[in-house]
Amino acid sequence: MVEGFARIEKKLDQMNRLKECMNGDRLLDNVDLAELLGVSQRTLARYRKEGKIKYYSVEKNGKSFYLASEIQEFLLLRGKRT
Secondary structure (H helix, E strand, O other), X not given: OHHHHHHHHHHHHHHHHHHHHHOOOOEEEHHHHHHHHOXXXXXXXXXXXXXXXXXXXXXXOOOEEEEHHHHHHHHHHOOOOO
C-alpha cells in the first residue's frame, strides 16, 4: 500500500513539473505535432533523438509533449511559417 502511494505521489510530482514548464503555453502531443508539421510520429522520434526539437516527458518511457512556442522557434529556424 505504501508503494502505491509513493507511485501516485511520484506521478503527481511529474505532472506538476510538466504543468510548471507549460507556463501558460499550449502543449502539443505527438499526434498534434505530427499533424501540424505534416510528418509521421516516427519522424518526430528521430527529431527528438537528434536533438532537433525540445520535448518533455512525464515518465522516462512515457508520452512526449512539446511547447507550441518552442515548435514555432523550430519552424522559424527551418525557414517555415507557422
